[in-house]
Amino acid sequence: MRSVWKIAAMMRVMALDLWRDRGALLMTFLLPPLVFLIFSSVFAGTTGDDIQLKLAVADTAHTPDSGRLAAALARSPEVRAETAPTADAVRRRVKAGQADAGLVIRADPASADKPFLIIADPSRAVAAPLAQARVQQVLANALPDVTLRRTITQLEPALGGFTDEQVENADSAAALMRQDPTHDDGGFFEREAVKDAKVGGGVIAYYAGAVMILFALFSAMQGALGLMDERSTGVADRLLAGTAGMGPVVSGKFLFLVGQGTVQALLIFATAQGVYGVAAAQHAVLWLPTTLAASACAAGVALGLVSVCRTREQAQMLSTFVILVLAAVGGSMVPRFLMPPWLQSVGWLTPHAWAIEAYQAILWRDAGIGAVYKAWCVLTAAGLAGLVLAHVLARRLRR
């Protein structure tokens, strides 16, 4: 029972310390939801389906259909098309970063030769295929007759020519398509959202989890650095000379940091629910254990890492390095599905990946306990391992 009071006394010290440092208090509880809002705004725009590519377009073919395509691109909500007079003008704009990619219509769209030239900067490599896809999409939707005629032109040699009647029918079909471009989008694909009710929320749920684990670890590192202060100010000497030792200090810090991480998570997910409608409250039963496990992991890892260090400077350097690397590899900065496969595999070595995937499973895929229990076990085990390491190293301070 006395041990419980000692641990509670150290939790009180941590709480009072934070409460009286208003700057730290604000940063601990205000920054996480703020950073979440920034991250979610940034990444919801770049990984969702509403990316508007800035496209510089030059029509050097000057045919009726090339003009139709340029006009269709200008009207399309999928791209932000800007007209350029020449191909070189397009190149200059792309090189200067004034456009994400460029399109030069150098021949009639229906011609067999490659009528389109896509220009992109290698530093924005993803822009080229994206621009290509957008142009094809506009071509299919706004100029289906051109697509049909182009297809016929390509097929005719292979089939040994068409009869006059077939050519007449094709021309009729093309004329019909031209009159009513939406009659047939000419594409292979139809889209279906797997969850109609949550369009756009997947990225938000992802980043709520990503920012939560990022800040839980960051704040835990700051809290764990107190161990260094206790060594340098003689508090550790005082306690090691008595009966208490450093055990209650380590345990008290651990429990406080778990609580702190949980409150941070509460604020982040409350913001996610309030601003973006992420259904966190509806999944509270699974959200809470996930949050506790993630917070315990952050607290334990932070205490373990700080305990390994001999000086505050060492601990600060190590914590900065670890926070950045784990966040980058674990998916707190860039969505994991955009990473190469090997990096996605490495990501499973970080608590971030486990926490993010667990939150995704609960909040986005409405998964049950079967989908997240493994993450709970991994996160809790990592946290406990760090806690044990911190206790062992604290005992060695006696010498």
Added chain:
Amino acid sequence: MTAEPLSPEPIAALPIVTVSGAVHAYGGQPVLRGVDLALRPGEIYALLGPNGAGKTTLIRVLCGRIRPDGGAVLLNGRDPARVPAARAGLGLVPQEIALYPNLTVAENVETFAVLADVPRAGLPSAVARALALTRTTDRAHVPVKHLSGGYRRRANIAAAIVHEPSLLILDEPTVGVDLDAREAVDAVIRGLRDLGVAVLMTTHDLDQAGALADRVGFLREGELVLEGRPRALIAEAFGERMEIQVHLAEEVDAAGQDRLAAEGLEPTGRATVWTRLDADGYAAAGRLDQRLREAGLAPREIRVREPSLAHLFTLVADRKLAA
């Protein structure tokens, strides 16, 4: 808040702590070489010695943090390194302000009371008593970071005595504080001594040690080479001799130094101050003044005073005095 005395401790003849033949080495380098030490209740013991003499190691041995390679340590009859409960009777005041700066004095003292197993029911009275004894009651609700240096030092002591230890170890308790603050800390230490607490303190302030300590011990290269009451040690070392200090206006050349040495004067830490011991005191100083003037080494000032603990310390540290 009223001051209540600590629980009355019987003034026992038996020592609270004894160190017998403590030997310890780090990496083959001897740090303690057969140290014997005993402290009784109501006694202030000043442990003196230059840096690296083994003071910190000896304190760690007393706190049970180091089990010496040889010898024995008993705190209230038990080995503090083997029996953690023995450390319940020990309070340590580190040289640094070992407190949480954002917490008030009372909150700090209460925290360390809980960590030292003070029963919850007795917490308020224990905290009040510790604050009263260290004269910090009027700053009980002030965060430590807002205290003056003197109050911080006393709050540092309050956190170490809240559980009523029988042995209090203070590591440089007045380093970096002004004279008023030092006197206030000294008064607190005397008050604890009067309540029967055995106090062991390390200090480089030899004036403080001479004025405060009942006994002093000189530790040199891990050996306790001299131990006793300050006045008795000084009398034994210097007898009736007085210290004559010659203050020169400026540094002298090699020839001048030879002349000063011929007069039995020895250099001190300051190049313009030379010193010697003489049983004739003032008369000898007069004769010395005349001879130095004749030699062209007119002193700016000559002081005659009784030898101090600092003088003794210098002799011991420089191995000019047999143990």
